Amino acid sequence: IEVIPCSKVAHIERFHKPYAPDLSALVRRNALRVAEVWMDDYKYNVEVAWNLPIGNHGIDIGDVSERKKLRERLKCKPFQWYLDNVYPMLELLQDLLGYGVHCYYLTDGKLYIGGIQSHKYSSNNCLVDPGSGVSPGLYQCNLAQQKKLHMFWDFKQGGQIQNRDTKRCLEVVLRDMYPRLVLQQCSGQRWTIQHVITAQKRHINSEKQVL
Missing domain, CATH: 1.10.8.460 (ppGaNTase-T1 linker domain-like)
Incomplete structure (x- = not known):
């Protein structure tokens, strides 16, 4: 097998799919x-x-x-x-004990999703409530702050995850046999995070308390 970075593959699909809109x-x-x-x-x-x-x-x-x-x-x-x-350079995951996307809950209410970067100009991603529709969004945190998006959340273990501005709550629903994160009116949703690492603040001026 050869991996050719500049190769291009296109798949032309029909505009209307009679069998399923989401494949x-x-x-x-x-x-x-x-x-x-x-x-x-x-x-x-x-x-x-x-x-x-x-x-x-x-x-x-x-x-x-x-x-x-x-x-x-x-x-x-x-x-x-x-x-x-055939493909000896492929590195597969070995001895895997756990996996998933890191989520960092900050003391000011931001939710960082994915790898966190320390540089002040880096593009960390924050979870936001767009204010309409049912799907939450991921935006660069600095951009979300500039546009004053709804990016601050209230959460305690065993309770709901509620946006401070819109007062809507995060919920997981099953759609097409696949769990999806959506925004709903708060109705007693309960979140219990199984694997939590609490980082105590070590500096007075530190903004983050990472979970």
């Missing part, structure tokens, strides 16, 4: 089917890529027994052989 659920299911048939002990990498629980993704992938029999009849090599001989 993400179908693509995810197909990816899990491929992993189950071909990837042996490495199939968990697909679950991680789709942010699903390892070994218990809860998605019905259908019957793949015929596909596994086809693999046996064709005498296909194990997935490890392809890693060793």
Whole structure:
């Protein structure tokens, strides 16, 4: 396999899809089917890529027994052989104990999502309530502050995550077999974060208390 950075691949789709407006659920299911048939002990990498629980993704992938029999009849090599001989430079996740996106809750109410950068001009991403619609947004924190977006949240362990300005709450709903983060009117939502690391403030002028 050769990785060519400047190569371009285009996929022209029909403007109207009669079968499904959102193909993400179908693509995810197909990816899990491929992993189950071909990837042996490495199939968990697909679950991680789709942010699903390892070994218990809860998605019905259908019957793949015929596909596994086809693999046996064709005498296909194990997935490890392809890693060793076809694409040895691929680094797969090994000995994984946990995964997910880091979320930093600051003392002033900001929610940083993703990797946090220390430079004052860096583009950390903050979760905001756009004020309309059901989907929260991710904006560069400095840009969100300049535009005075709704970027401050109130949260205590076991309670709701409520935007201070709009008074709407974060909630997870299941859509197309996929959990999605949405904004709803507050109705007693409860959030219990299982893995929390509390960082105590060490400097008087420090703004952040990271969870």
